[in-house]
Amino acid sequence: MASVLSLNQISKSYGPVKALKGVSFDVPEGAVFGILGPNGSGKTTLLSIILDVLKADHGSFFWLGNPGSPDQRKKIGSLLETPNFYHYLSAINNLKITQSISGRGTASDIDEVLKKVRLFERRKSRFNTFSLGMKQRLAIAAALMGDPKVLVFDEPTNGLDPVGIAEIRELIIELRNSGHTIIMASHLLDEVEKVCTHAAILRTGELLTTGEVEEILVDDDVVEISATDSARLFELVRQLSGNAVLDQKLNLVHITFPKGTAKLDEVNRFCFQNGIALNHLLLKKKRLEARFFELTGN
Amino acid sequence: MINLLKTEWLKIKKYPAFWWIIGVTALSYPGINYIFHSIYDNMLHRNNQTARITKALIGNPFAFPEAWHTVAYFSSFFVFIPAVVVIMLVTNEYNYKTHRQNIIDGWSRSQYTTSKFIDVLLVSLLITILYILVSMIIGYTNSEGAPDTWSLSYYTALFALQTLSQLSIAFLIGFLVKRAFIALGVFIFYFLIFENILVGVGKRYANDIGRFLPLEISDRLIPVPAFLGKFDKESYDRALAAINAHIFYTIILTAIIWLICFRVNNKRDL
Numbered sequence: 001m002a003s004v005l006s007l008n009q010i011s012k013s014y015g016p017v018k019a020l021k022g023v024s025f026d027v028p029e030g031a032v033f034g035i036l037g038p039n040g041s042g043k044t045t046l047l048s049i050i051l052d053v054l055k056a057d058h059g060s061f062f063w064l065g066n067p068g069s070p071d072q073r074k075k076i077g078s079l080l081e082t083p084n085f086y087h088y089l090s091a092i093n094n095l096k097i098t099q100s101i102s103g104r105g106t107a108s109d110i111d112e113v114l115k116k117v118r119l120f121e122r123r124k125s126r127f128n129t130f131s132l133g134m135k136q137r138l139a140i141a142a143a144l145m146g147d148p149k150v151l152v153f154d155e156p157t158n159g160l161d162p163v164g165i166a167e168i169r170e171l172i173i174e175l176r177n178s179g180h181t182i183i184m185a186s187h188l189l190d191e192v193e194k195v196c197t198h199a200a201i202l203r204t205g206e207l208l209t210t211g212e213v214e215e216i217l218v219d220d221d222v223v224e225i226s227a228t229d230s231a232r233l234f235e236l237v238r239q240l241s242g243n244a245v246l247d248q249k250l251n252l253v254h255i256t257f258p259k260g261t262a263k264l265d266e267v268n269r270f271c272f273q274n275g276i277a278l279n280h281l282l283l284k285k286k287r288l289e290a291r292f293f294e295l296t297g298n
Numbered sequence: 299m300i301n302l303l304k305t306e307w308l309k310i311k312k313y314p315a316f317w318w319i320i321g322v323t324a325l326s327y328p329g330i331n332y333i334f335h336s337i338y339d340n341m342l343h344r345n346n347q348t349a350r351i352t353k354a355l356i357g358n359p360f361a362f363p364e365a366w367h368t369v370a371y372f373s374s375f376f377v378f379i380p381a382v383v384v385i386m387l388v389t390n391e392y393n394y395k396t397h398r399q400n401i402i403d404g405w406s407r408s409q410y411t412t413s414k415f416i417d418v419l420l421v422s423l424l425i426t427i428l429y430i431l432v433s434m435i436i437g438y439t440n441s442e443g444a445p446d447t448w449s450l451s452y453y454t455a456l457f458a459l460q461t462l463s464q465l466s467i468a469f470l471i472g473f474l475v476k477r478a479f480i481a482l483g484v485f486i487f488y489f490l491i492f493e494n495i496l497v498g499v500g501k502r503y504a505n506d507i508g509r510f511l512p513l514e515i516s517d518r519l520i521p522v523p524a525f526l527g528k529f530d531k532e533s534y535d536r537a538l539a540a541i542n543a544h545i546f547y548t549i550i551l552t553a554i555i556w557l558i559c560f561r562v563n564n565k566r567d568l
Contacts, residue, residue, distance in 0.1 A: 051402045054567045074404030084399035086390070088313055100305040101403040142403075 002029050002064075004150055004181045005050065010059035012045055018205050019045045022059065025200050025210040027183055032176045034192035034213070035185040036292070037202035043185035044081050046202070047154050050183075051078055063150075074102045077143030078152040083135040087128040091119055091138050094127055095145065104146025113141040116171070132159035140168065151175065153184045157191060169195055189292050201292070221262035223255045226280040227271070236274050240267070252280070302413040306420070309387075316383055320424060323379045327425075328432050330372050335360050335436065356525035358440055363450035365437035368523040370457040373429050377461060378489050380421050381468035382482060387417050388469055389478040398568045407564045414473075415556060418465050426458040456519040459545065463516040463552045464489075470555050473562070489513060509540075516548040 005027040012020040020042045027033045035043045048054040050061050052068055063072040085094040095110045105113070114120040117137040122130070130138065136159045143151055156172070157165045172182060172195045186192055192199055193213065200210035209216050227233040234246040234253050243256040255267070264283055271278050310316050338360065342353050359368040391397040391414075400410050433454075437447065468485050475481040493513050500508025508514055518540055521527070527534025 048567075052407075053398045053401060055565070070401075070404050070406040070409070073402060078402045080398065080402055082395065084395040086309060086313075086396060087394055088315075089309075090312075093308065093312060097305060097308050098399075098403055100301065100308055101400055101405055103404070 003027060003062075004029050004031075004064060005183065006062045006065075007046075007050070008060045008062075010046065010049060010061060011057050012042075012049060012054065012205075013057055020049075020056075020205045023200075023202070023205070023207045024059075025207060027181065028198065029181055030176075030179055031198045032172060032182045032184065032196045034196035034199040035183065035202065036187070036189070036192050036199050038187055040204070041187075041202040042205040043187075043202060044154055045205075047078075047080055047152055047183070047185055051076075051080060051152065053080065074104065075148055076150045076152055077104070077145065077148040079136075079139045079143045079156060080152070080154045083139035085127045085135070085138065085142075088126060090124045090126055091130075091141075092123045094138065095142055098142045098145055102145065104148060106146075109145055109147075113144045116144060117141045118167075133161055133164050136160055137164065140171075149180055151180060151182045153182065155186055156184060157186075157188070165191075220259055221257045222284045223257065223262050223264065223267055224252055224280065224282040224284055225255070225267065225271070225278050226252050227276050227278050229276070233271065233276050233278075236271065236276060237267075240270055299412075299416075302409060303416055306413050306416050310417070310420075315386060319379060319383045319386075320421075323376065323383075323425065324428055326376045326379055327373045327428050328435075330376060331360075331369050331432055331436055334368075334372055335440075355528060359523045359525045360436050360440040362437040362441045362445035362447045364524055365440065366433050366450040366453040367520070368525075369429060369433040369436055370453040370520045371523050373432065374457065374460060374517070374520055377425075377464045378468075378486055380425050380461070381465055381485055381489070383421055384418055384465045384468045385472035385481045385485065386478055388414055388472040389476060389481055392476040393478070401568060408560060411556075411560045411563045414469065414559070418462065418469050422458060422462040422465055425461050426454065429457050430454055453520065456541070456545070459548055459552075460516040460519045463548045463555075464513055466552050466555045467512050470559060473559055509544075510547070512551060515544060515551050518544040519548060 003026040007026070008024050009022045010020055010024070011018070011022050023042070023046060035046060037043050045054060049056045050063075050068060051073060052070075061068055063076070066072060086097070089097075091114060092110055095113070096107075099105050099107075099110065111120065111123070114123050117140050119134060119137055119141060122134065127135065127138070136156070140153075140156060143153065153172075157168050160168060169191070172184070175182060176195070176197070184192075184196065196213050198211065199213050199216055201208040201216065225233065225237070230246065230248075230251045230253060234244060237244045237253055237255055241255050241257065245254045245256075246252075247254065255262075262283055264281055268278060268281055338358075342349050357364070359365070391400075397410065400413075401407060405413070437445070441447075468481075471485050472478070472481040475484060493508075493511050496511055497508030497514050500506055500511075509518060518537065521534065521537035521541070524534070527537075
């Protein structure tokens with residue numbers, strides 16, 4: 001699959017602080033590519049570099065095989081960090097400026113995108129009268145102008161209420177299904193899990209891992225068991241799996257298996273055949289958050 | 299270029315503060331000239347010896363062709379009003395972070411700086427049109443018979459160049475400082491006080507070195523009106539003779555200012 005964006009050893013420092021340390025990855029065409037990481041991990045810096053707002057100290061990037069250029073950016077719908085509009089202008093007049101600079105879309109497209117983000121009724125209101133969520137929706141409308149095939153969203157659900165968040169997720173899934181490539185920075189794991197096909201995880205400017213979401217954020221199976229003598233139970237199940245942990249406080253033993261491989265009946269039989277009757281047996285999914293914390297070391 | 303102009307027009311045409319300040323400028327230019335004209339009128343309409351001597355000495359600085367010169371000189375005191383507009387137009391972009399959005403949406407950094415140069419040109423053009431209107435009205439209402447209307451109309455070009463240069467300095471301050479109030483404070487303090495002190499000190503102690511200070515370079519495009527020149531004929535003739543050199547200095551300075559803006563904007567993080 002062709003790469004829409006290729007990053008090659010991108011580094012960026014702010015004085016002594018190294019914001020990005022030689023980050024390289026490829027974004028395949030048609031992917032919803034999540035850039036995931038805690039606050040301060042370098043997500044926005046990375047997006048700012050590919051949109052020419054910041055200059056990289058080292059490294060290069062290519063959009064569809066070509067170095068970044070104004071003409072490339074015109075074809076990309078982008079929302080970076082905060083919604084940036086002229087406060088004294090209405091929604092419609094702000095989008096006219098977006099349209100004039102990017103050349104994307106027509107006057108009738110402005111109405112269409114405003115309807116799509118539910119701002120059509122407020123199209124003549126000044127930007128400075130908008131709530132945070134409305135500002136965010138206007139920024140998404142600007143990015144959607146002219147239906148660009150590539151979209152860059154930095155924290156797209158920032159400031160939105162639960163209904164707004166769900167709508168934006170729906171929109172992203174809709175865009176993905178219609179063949180758009182979306183590059184999206186987020187610190188919300190749930191968001192990434194629900195909409196992204198691929199992801200890269202950053203920690204303090206370093207790329208920890210990248211690939212398909214299914215591969216990266218594997219949510220392991222955890223079997224939770226207990227018996228009257230939990231210490232003896234723990235010694236026994238260690239013969240079954242090296243990934244067993246004893247929680248002495250709760251008198252529980254946790255055994256971790258790769259996703260989809262835990263078999264409760266086998267665990268139960270094994271214990272019973274070795275003289276221990278279980279009084280508690282439960283299959284739990286390892287939470288995505290826990291996996292993320294493992295990766296980022298938080 | 300047309301696209302840049304069109305986009306800047308979209309930003310300006312519905313910006314109330316812009317039109318308010320242009321309105322204030324539109325009142326201040328005729329206002330200051332009217333005040334000096336009234337003072338002159340009051341002095342000459344007294345039926346006494348002083349009035350007769352004054353009239354014989356200074357003639358009518360508000361009649362053609364000298365009206366072009368007189369109006370340009372008095373109007374140039376008020377360049378700090380359109381400078382407010384220029385500083386607001388550039389600092390607004392930082393305040394709203396639209397200087398980044400314009401690049402994200404597809405302008406090159408040079409196109410962005412060119413668009414700001416267009417803003418400064420537009421404001422300079424508006425101010426020059428205003429100056430022409432005031433000069434024509436004052437000139438026609440004060441001239442009798444068949445006046446020599448156009449011989450000093452070249453002051454229009456000098457006024458336009460001076461305005462462009464001084465507004466470019468205001469732009470540079472806004473561009474580097476990024477904050478509207480600080481930039482305005484720096485410009486107005488420098489324009490009204492600091493440079494005047496430096497020029498005065500330079501004249502007294504350093505062979506008039508102050509003529510090369512940023513605002514003074516273009517201030518000397520428009521020397522004092524002829525009637526004031528009569529009080530010190532030698533200095534006045536020197537000032538007239540220096541205009542050509544100052545046209546050259548002003549063009550060089552203005553070019554350097556914009557080169558700095560282009561270079562800084564192309565290199566720095568936004």
